Amino acid sequence: MSPSTPVFAEPAPRTLCTDCGVSRMRDPSACGSACQFIKPDYISAETQVHGRAAGGGDETFFGVTDKMYKAALKPALEGAQWTGLTTRLAECLLETGAVDAVLTMVPDPNDRWKPMPAIITDAADMAQARGMRMGYAPLLALLEPAKAAGHKRIAVIGIPCQIYALRALEASLGFERIYVIGTPCSDNTTTENFHGFLGRLTDDPETVTYLEFRADYHVELRFQDGSKRLIPFLQLPLSDLPRDFFPLTCQTCVDYTNRLSDITVGYMAGEGEQWLIVRNARGAEMLAALGDEVALAPVGSKGKRASSVKGFIANTERSAGGLPLRRMPDWLRPIMGFLMPRIGPKGLEFAKARLEMKAAETILHLRREEPAKMKNMVPDHVWDIAAPYDLTPAPDEKR
Numbered sequence: 001m002s003p004s005t006p007v008f009a010e011p012a013p014r015t016l017c018t019d020c021g022v023s024r025m026r027d028p029s030a031c032g033s034a035c036q037f038i039k040p041d042y043i044s045a046e047t048q049v050h051g052r053a054a055g056g057g058d059e060t061f062f063g064v065t066d067k068m069y070k071a072a073l074k075p076a077l078e079g080a081q082w083t084g085l086t087t088r089l090a091e092c093l094l095e096t097g098a099v100d101a102v103l104t105m106v107p108d109p110n111d112r113w114k115p116m117p118a119i120i121t122d123a124a125d126m127a128q129a130r131g132m133r134m135g136y137a138p139l140l141a142l143l144e145p146a147k148a149a150g151h152k153r154i155a156v157i158g159i160p161c162q163i164y165a166l167r168a169l170e171a172s173l174g175f176e177r178i179y180v181i182g183t184p185c186s187d188n189t190t191t192e193n194f195h196g197f198l199g200r201l202t203d204d205p206e207t208v209t210y211l212e213f214r215a216d217y218h219v220e221l222r223f224q225d226g227s228k229r230l231i232p233f234l235q236l237p238l239s240d241l242p243r244d245f246f247p248l249t250c251q252t253c254v255d256y257t258n259r260l261s262d263i264t265v266g267y268m269a270g271e272g273e274q275w276l277i278v279r280n281a282r283g284a285e286m287l288a289a290l291g292d293e294v295a296l297a298p299v300g301s302k303g304k305r306a307s308s309v310k311g312f313i314a315n316t317e318r319s320a321g322g323l324p325l326r327r328m329p330d331w332l333r334p335i336m337g338f339l340m341p342r343i344g345p346k347g348l349e350f351a352k353a354r355l356e357m358k359a360a361e362t363i364l365h366l367r368r369e370e371p372a373k374m375k376n377m378v379p380d381h382v383w384d385i386a387a388p389y390d391l392t393p394a395p396d397e398k399r
Contacts, residue, residue: 063259182261
């Protein structure tokens with residue numbers, strides 16, 4: 001049986017919207033209580049999902065954490081973005097009968113980079129969901145068709161803004177059980193913009209079959225002929241992108257690590273492997289079901305992040321103020337591209353650097369573009385992450 005890809009209603013008009021799918025459901029007014037970009041309450045949401053809110057220390061950065069690992073499927077699944085762990089977790093849920101259906105993304109038949117929401121009920125069809133796609137897609141609009149089809153136990157694979165809304169609606173949906181596999185996300189864009197980005201990386205963008213931002217400070221491209229190319233982050237043409245390449249929603253995201261998922265599967269602290277955050281008993285259940293299929297190791301941490309974060313903040317302050325980014329001299333880029341994988345932060349230090357950058361970006365862009373929304377949009381954990389860099393709330397910026 002092929003994945004089901006329902007036809008959805010047009011989205012209701014919203015500002016700061018990533019089209020998670022709620023506005024396409026029968027009651028689009030549910031956005032008012034479900035949207036991450038209106039008045040997120042992570043303390044209540046985490047308590048509802050995990051039984052407690054995040055504590056201090058590393059949980060300030062990563063959210064409620066039961067266990068954390070570097071992980072890899074052995075052997076890796078063919079065609080997977082990393083080793084295929086996200087796909088395999090969902091596939092196993094279907095194989096064991098833990099769920100009737102998985103709500104996820106498959107490639108649009110007309111554009112392999114464009115995500116298309118799909119309901120998958122056959123474990124063999126999960127292979128179609130492997131790999132990365134770029135762009136907004138109304139994942140949660142699948143909830144009503146899934147319920148109408150009689151599915152009672154479902155899994156959802158989603159990015160943070162989708163999962164926040166799912167958790168806000170979960171109690172009213174009427175499913176017997178929902179497993180949530182989350183992936184980290186921050187800098188999404190439209191599929192059309194992504195094609196433009198590919199065109200800046202290679203003269204043959206139509207032959208690219210794989211793109212991944214790696215924890216070793218490189219972007220990896222793979223091509224139809226089997227060849228690969230690594231591009232250092234510092235040599236990416238980011239400063240050449242149009243100002244609206246990343247929409248304000250993604251520049252002001254307050255949840256990079258998918259804090260409300262049962263298990264988060266990413267890469268940032270993986271040092272070349274995948275990075276797992278098991279958040280609750282349901283996440284532990286999913287991981288345990290894989291048994292010896294997955295190799296687990298402790299997460300490491302190396303290097304110092306402060307200087308990298310400070311440099312990012314200085315550039316973001318200029319960007320948020322409408323000034324041009326400071327470009328690194330061309331002669332210095334290859335040198336720094338060589339040095340960063342060797343001296344830059346790695347493991348948890350790399351992940352914390354990225355989260356501090358994201359917190360700073362959120363605050364600085366909201367201050368410029370939507371200052372009236374800051375009091376409600378920026379939760380405490382974002383202020384806590386940004387505080388070491390003297391980014392603290394003004395009296396009218398915090399609840």
